[in-house]
Amino acid sequence: MAANTKIIIAGPRGKMGKEAVHLVHETEEFQLVAAVDSKNNGLTIKELPGMPDENAFIYDDMQTCLEEMEADVLIDLTTPTAGKHHLELALDHHVRPVVGTTGFTPEDITRLRKKAEEKEIGAIIAPNFAVGAVLMMKFSQMAAKYFSDVEIIEMHHDNKLDAPSGTAAKTAALINEVRPHKEQGHPEEQEELEGARGAQVDGLRVHSVRLPGLVAHQEVMFGGSGQTLTIRHDSINRQSFMPGVKLAVENVLRVNTLVYGLENIME
Ligand SMILES: NC(=O)c1ccc[n+]([C@@H]2O[C@H](COP(=O)([O-])OP(=O)(O)OC[C@H]3O[C@@H](n4cnc5c(N)ncnc54)[C@H](O)[C@@H]3O)[C@@H](O)[C@H]2O)c1
Numbered sequence: 395m396a397a398n399t400k401i402i403i404a405g406p407r408g409k410m411g412k413e414a415v416h417l418v419h420e421t422e423e424f425q426l427v428a429a430v431d432s433k434n435n436g437l438t439i440k441e442l443p444g445m446p447d448e449n450a451f452i453y454d455d456m457q458t459c460l461e462e463m464e465a466d467v468l469i470d471l472t473t474p475t476a477g478k479h480h481l482e483l484a485l486d487h488h489v490r491p492v493v494g495t496t497g498f499t500p501e502d503i504t505r506l507r508k509k510a511e512e513k514e515i516g517a518i519i520a521p522n523f524a525v526g527a528v529l530m531m532k533f534s535q536m537a538a539k540y541f542s543d544v545e546i547i548e549m550h551h552d553n554k555l556d557a558p559s560g561t562a563a564k565t566a567a568l569i570n571e572v573r574p575h576k577e578q579g580h581p582e583e584q585e586e587l588e589g590a591r592g593a594q595v596d597g598l599r600v601h602s603v604r605l606p607g608l609v610a611h612q613e614v615m616f617g618g619s620g621q622t623l624t625i626r627h628d629s630i631n632r633q634s635f636m637p638g639v640k641l642a643v644e645n646v647l648r649v650n651t652l653v654y655g656l657e658n659i660m661e
């Protein structure tokens with residue numbers, strides 16, 4: 395790892411971005427060199443309410459920021475549309491992206507991995523930085539070998555823009571790697587109300603709950619003859635994600651492809 399990893403944070407005023415600014419501020423080997431925000435162009439981070447004493451300038455345009463500032467890593471915690479654009483720009487400028495922003499499709503990941511490999515630089519997209527959530531996904535994949543009947547219920551705060559969550563999409567993909575294809579439910583079932591059976595990923599049903607008071611939660615429910623198994627994870631605050639962000643920043647400097655999911659870098 396570089397002695398001083400120079401970092402840009404996109405989305406510093408957001409719920410996750412704020413935590414990331416504090417993480418970078420408190421980590422000796424990390425240095426915040428700039429931030430990208432949809433407003434506050436020309437201010438410094440320390441001028442925003444609740445921010446640490448950081449002199450990094452805020453840009454309202456990622457392209458300009460990348461042209462003017464030298465950085466090793468971009469941490470993106472914005473919106474699905476902005477995140478995809480920022481990741482492309484970072485790769486174009488040889489800055490390694492660590493992306494927590496969700497809403498990436500499998501096609502986006504394939505295209506961006508090809509680009510990272512062409513540029514020979516690392517990128518990490520982690521739909522969930524919480525170590526417990528990564529274990530929940532791994533345990534669900536293990537359980538799916540023995541229980542092929544499964545549904546996912548993800549629950550998030552009601553400011554979330556994307557559905558299903560990135561975590562639910564990733565969990566479904568991990569389960570579908572080991573689960574023989576199955577249309578969950580009765581072959582003749584009818585939805586009397588559209589959406590009653592949730593969304594489908596290869597026959598696996600995903601249900602999205604959005605309520606104030608929630609942070610990020612997921613249950614993976616398996617059913618078998620005479621038994622059920624429920625694997626559940628709860629993030630009760632956004633500090634739960636920060637050790638994973640730190641791990642991703644450290645690891646993105648060591649890889650030369652796009653890594654999708656923290657489980658690929660956790661030992
Ligand atoms: N991977 C994880 O572990 C994890 C955890 C929590 C949230 N998330 C994801 O991270 C993202 C941010 O979540 P949040 O809860 O902090 O959201 P938030 O709405 O609190 O913050 C998003 C921030 O992005 C800023 N923004 C929007 N467009 C921008 C642009 N073009 N340039 C710069 N900044 C821009 C907004 O001003 C806002 O401050 C979401 O996609 C969410 O799903 C991922």
Ligand SMILES: O=C(O)C1=N[C@H](C(=O)O)CCC1
Pocket residue numbers: 496521522550551554555558559560561562609610
């Ligand atoms: O708050 C959010 O938004 C979160 N999104 C991630 C997802 O889509 O899986 C997970 C953590 C919180």
